[in-house]
Amino acid sequence: MNNKKGVFIEPGTVRFERLLPGPADRVWEYLTRSELKAKWLSAGDVETEVGGKVTHEFNHTRLSPEEDSWPEKYKDLKDGDTSHGVVTQCKPPHLLSYTWAEGDGTGSEVTFELFPEGEKVRLVLTHRQLPDEKEVQLGVGAGWHTHLGILIDLLEGNTPQGFWKVHMPLEKEYEKLLS
Numbered sequence: 001m002n003n004k005k006g007v008f009i010e011p012g013t014v015r016f017e018r019l020l021p022g023p024a025d026r027v028w029e030y031l032t033r034s035e036l037k038a039k040w041l042s043a044g045d046v047e048t049e050v051g052g053k054v055t056h057e058f059n060h061t062r063l064s065p066e067e068d069s070w071p072e073k074y075k076d077l078k079d080g081d082t083s084h085g086v087v088t089q090c091k092p093p094h095l096l097s098y099t100w101a102e103g104d105g106t107g108s109e110v111t112f113e114l115f116p117e118g119e120k121v122r123l124v125l126t127h128r129q130l131p132d133e134k135e136v137q138l139g140v141g142a143g144w145h146t147h148l149g150i151l152i153d154l155l156e157g158n159t160p161q162g163f164w165k166v167h168m169p170l171e172k173e174y175e176k177l178l179s
Contacts, residue, residue: 028093068162
């Protein structure tokens with residue numbers, strides 16, 4: 001389950017399910033606390049109330065101590081990238097949704113749902129309202145897949161592989177999935 005591809009459940013929507021080491025409060029901290037979120041996704045605050053601000057400050061080179069070569073395709077992100085959003089749903093430690101605004105003014109919505117299962121936590125991540133562009137969906141699918149793998153490594157006490165080392169082969173797999 002923890003390495004399954006995301007499923008495009010309808011146009012512009014991808015869903016992932018992962019079984020994580022618990023408890024839910026611990027996973028929630030990795031979703032909402034900037035210093036923990038920065039280790040697997042991006043730095044930046046998440047104000048955990050409806051209407052609260054969300055900031056993503058991406059720097060993929062900081063997600064692993066491994067040396068990682070930067071792909072030409074993503075060279076414009078080399079100095080980092082920032083996006084913002086607004087919390088639309090928040091029920092700690094089980095539900096967090098927020099908008100995700102891109103620099104070009106387009107936006108989507110991400111939802112994290114946490115379901116305790118014994119000592120584990122099932123994470124269901126749904127990213128909606130993605131642009132109907134194959135390149136965007138490839139990047140988002142492979143991106144979340146890679147970021148969630150890093151989160152699992154951290155929660156299990158393992159050292160994550162370099163982001164791009166994992167992401168670029170996954171893009172090829174997602175391309176087959178979307179064809």
